[in-house]
Amino acid sequence: MKVVDNGDSVEMVRDIVFFAFLIMPRDRDPLVVGRIIGDVVDHFTKSISLSINYNNREVNNGCELKxxxxxNxxxxxxxGxxxxxxxxxxxxxxxxxSPSDPSLREYLHWLVTDIPATTGASFGQEVMCYESPRPSAGIHRFVFVLFRQLGRQTVYxxxxxxxxxxxxxAELYNLGPPVAAVYFNSQRESGSGGRRR
Known part of the structure; x- marks a missing residue:
């Protein structure tokens, strides 16, 4: 096969390199890598600290919890x-x-409003009580998203x-973009039912 350089091939190579640059993962933000940004929220700038702990184990983006x-x-x-x-x-x-068929996306596990800054969710108004995650198939992402309110408000x-x-x-209650988010992964534990061999 003979390639003839007529100037178009140089331009084509430049276009390919440029396209590769565009699709290369430059952002190492774990919320982007874990597709939280995109699947759950749009891109935002974190402006407040949010710490989630299960039995004194802090949730870090992308960690796995059983x-x-x-x-609890x-x-x-x-x-703040x-x-x-x-x-x-x-x-x-x-x-x-399941991650391969997220037809119930998003499943709400917990909703708390009117949490004063510098405190915790226990000082807020629990709108939907905590329902512990029970992933049945595949690795699930569980996401905590924090929004700043304009003031105290009634949320139904x-x-x-x-x-x-x-x-x-967030749009319905005029919350604006998130101010913090963190997520963890979890999957069904072995020995918790299913087919035996």
């Missing part, structure tokens, strides 16, 4: 410096019922937990 470790309500601590600022915390599973419980939409919820 279902037996996440049965987590401790959620929020930073003004008790007159309030926050809403949402916990969802964007992979329900959704009719159902499945097909909750964090973006729509």
């Amino acid at each position: 279902p037996s470790q996440i049965v 309500l987590p401790r959620a601590d929020i930073g 410096d003004d008790l007159r600022t309030f926050y809403t915390l949402v916990m969802v599973d964007p992979d329900a019922p 419980p959704p009719r159902w937990r499945q097909n909750f939409n964090t973006r729509d919820f």
Whole structure:
């Protein structure tokens, strides 16, 4: 095969290199890598600290926790410096019922509003009680998203937990973009049912 250089091939190579640059993963943000940004929320700038702990184990983006470790309500601590600022915390599973068929995306596990800055979720108004995750198939992402409220507000419980939409919820209550988010992965533990050999 003979290649003739007529100037177009140089331009084509330049275009290919440019395209490769565009699609290369330059962003090492774990929320981007874990597809939290995109699947659950749009890109945002973190502006407040959010610490989630299950039995004194802090949740770090992308860590894995077993279902037996996440049965009980987590401790959620929020930073800030003004008790007159309030926050809403949402916990969802964007992979329900399975990552290969997330037809129930997003499944709402917990919803707390009116959390004063510098405190924790226990000081807020629990709108939807905590439902411990029980992933049945595949590795699920469980996402905590924190929003700054304009002030205290009445938030009504959704009719159902499945097909909750964090973006729509934030728009409905005029919450603006998230101010913090963190997620962990979890999958069904071996020995928790299923077919035996």
